[in-house]
Amino acid sequence: MAKQKKQPRPKAETPKGFRDYFGHEVTERQEMLNRIAEVYRRYGFDALESSGVETVEALGKFLPDVDRPNEGVFAWQEDDDKTWLALRYDLTAPLARVYAQHRNDLPTPYRRYAMGPVWRNEKPGPGRFRQFYQCDADTVGAPNVAADAEICGMLADALETVGIPRGDYIIRVNNRKVLNGIIESVAELQKQMTFPEGLSERGQREFETLRTRLIASTDNVMRTLDKFDKIGDRGVRELLGTGRKDASGAFIDGLGLPEYVADGFLAFLHAKGETNEVTLQRLREVVRYSQEGLQGVNELEEIATLLARQGYGPEQIIIDPSVVRGLGYYTGPVFEAELTFEILDEKGRPRQFGSVAGGGRYDDLVKRFTGQEVPATGISIGVDRLLAALRAKGRVGGTAQGPVLITVMDRDRMGDYQKMAAELRGAGIRAEVYLGNPKNFGNQLKYADKRDCPLAIIEGEDEKARGVVTVKDLVLGKALAEGMSHEEWKEQPAQEEIARGNLLAYVQEKLG
Structure with a gap:
């Protein structure tokens, strides 16, 4: 009788892209979550704990991975009914499902906060894990920008409550409608330049072709504008136009947009002034040919006014057109909280810590389930990044006292x-x-x-x-x-x- 081959012992190692958390790390995170939750409760938000698993259909569009597009979730198929299930990749998609499912039993507006792990099947890297914590707060069913302003003020309060004082953070606010307005404005400007006597039938076709092309390029435009901090004016102009060589010498194709289009987008990026009033004035000039764009500027002005009445100053929250990340997802105002102090990177070089929270208005998400537009706005705090920032400043860390x-x-x-x-x-x-x-x-x-x-x-x-x-x-x-x-x-x-x-x-x- 042949001798059975001995089964090798399993390796005691953490899967790639995941990590273990011990004692004081878990305690620090829980204490931070408790402090943030107390701020959310003071604002009248209720806790919600939804399932960590959703149907792939309910989750909707996967988060894109640079190397593997549309493979952003951990998913599997059930044996019995062949339904595809997946671990949630954020806390917002589950909220849309919960609200659509229970809307007859929930108040309107529905104000909820949620905290917990999310999972993303993306390529891991330094400081980038496949499981991490998020801490969200959202208002569903409130169409006015007072809800957006409230989210901004609440985010500022949460940051200060966990140990980030004024001067160490800034919340930047932008609006997707303003970016849409630039596209409309540059198209209208081109129409006036090319057809000063008015549009002929052929001119109308050419104008609509140009406008359609610009709208179709929106997502690519936003990805290009998002690189502004790294490649500057020239780099953005080249990528919007004929293309450019990157640091390695490889040529990157541009979007092939006309020069005047690049002028419009760069004017948008540089619209930030010394005060919110100056910024708003410049934005109105940039989008003057677009009703949607002007509506977006008016919304930003109302947000700034509401926050100023509550005592939030420009050292905490500002209007900043350079906030582009996330505009492809949001439908109106968008927010980003950035820590402004310096830390040392792995090579000992000083750098700013960067973003720890983001959010905005997303009025189309619940519509996937109900067929009707449901206004919603919210914020998501990256808990692990925020903890890393506090450790870098020496405000938490070390070892916890034992028993x-x-x-x-x-x-x-x-x-x-x-x-x-x-x-x-x-x-x-x-x-x-x-x-x-x-x-x-x-x-x-x-x-x-x-x-x-x-x-x-x-x-x-x-x-x-x-x-x-x-x-x-x-x-x-x-x-x-x-x-x-x-x-x-x-x-x-x-x-x-x-x-x-x-x-x-x-x-x-x-x-x-």
């Missing part, structure tokens, strides 16, 4: 030790009894050190008979122990004998 450790000197007296732990826990103090092998007392102290325990409590037979316990201050002990002899260490104040009845009060005082 008070009750050592075991006599296995037969486990009930006494558990009673001590229960007293401390009843007062809200983290405490645990050592449950490893107590034979070697030194191992218990090593365990306490590894857990970053602040105190260790000892009660042997002698202490029990005298009605006392010994408390070791492990934090102070670490600071004092270097260079001390064992006898000197025993005499210093990092170890103290107290009455058993005073244990709780003593520990509370030591822990502050």
Whole structure:
């Protein structure tokens, strides 16, 4: 009989693009989520926890991956009914499904916040994982821009609540309608230049061809404008026109748009002035031939006015036409929160931290389910990026304090030790009894050190008979122990004998 081949052991490794989170990392994230949730609740938003799995049909358009378009989700097909299911890639698509499904039971407007992991089947990279946390707040059913202004103010409050003070962040606001207005305006301008006497039948056809071409190029235009910070005016102009060579020398085809079109889009990018009033004036000039564009500018003006009345100044929230990312998805105002302080990159070079939140108005998402347009606006905070920013500034991080450790000197007296732990826990103090092998007392102290325990409590037979316990201050002990002899260490104040009845009060005082 042939000998069965031994099955290899599985590798103990995290899948590519994922990572594990331990102790203080999980605690820091939860504390941040709690603070943000409290801000959302103050604004009247209710919590929603939707399924982590949705049908692919409900999720709709996959998030594009540069290397594998339309492969942005983790999906599988059910055996029985052949339905395709997928892990959610954000918290907004599930909201649209929830609202469409339960709209008769929900208030209008419906204001909800949601927090949790999302999954994207994209190529991982440094700091880019396939599972990460998002923290969203959305208003569904409110068509006026007061809802957009409220989201901006709430985002500012959330950032300051978690430890990002004024001066370390800026929320930039733009409007998709303004970009659409530029396309209409440059088409109208071309019509006036080419057909000053009015459109003939042939001229009308040529004009409509130009206008259709510009509208069809919208997504590509936005991707080009999004590169403005990296390639500047010349690079944007080249990509809108005939093309350009990148840093490697490879030629990138341009969109082939006329020069005057590039002029219009660059005027849009440079419209930001020293004040919101100047910016709005410049934008009105850029989109003067478009009713939709002017409507977008008016909406931005109303947002700025509403925020100013609530006390939010230009050091917190500004109108900025250079915010282009996301305009392909949103239908109206769009917001982006950027941290303005510098950090050091992996090579020790200073750079700004960048964006930690984004959002805007999306009035078409629920329509996929209902057939009717439902106005909606919201924001999504990248929790992991925000935590990374706070760690970079030293506002969170390091190791979390462990529990008070009750050592075991006599296995037969486990009930006494558990009673001590229960007293401390009843007062809200983290405490645990050592449950490893107590034979070697030194191992218990090593365990306490590894857990970053602040105190260790000892009660042997002698202490029990005298009605006392010994408390070791492990934090102070670490600071004092270097260079001390064992006898000197025993005499210093990092170890103290107290009455058993005073244990709780003593520990509370030591822990502050």
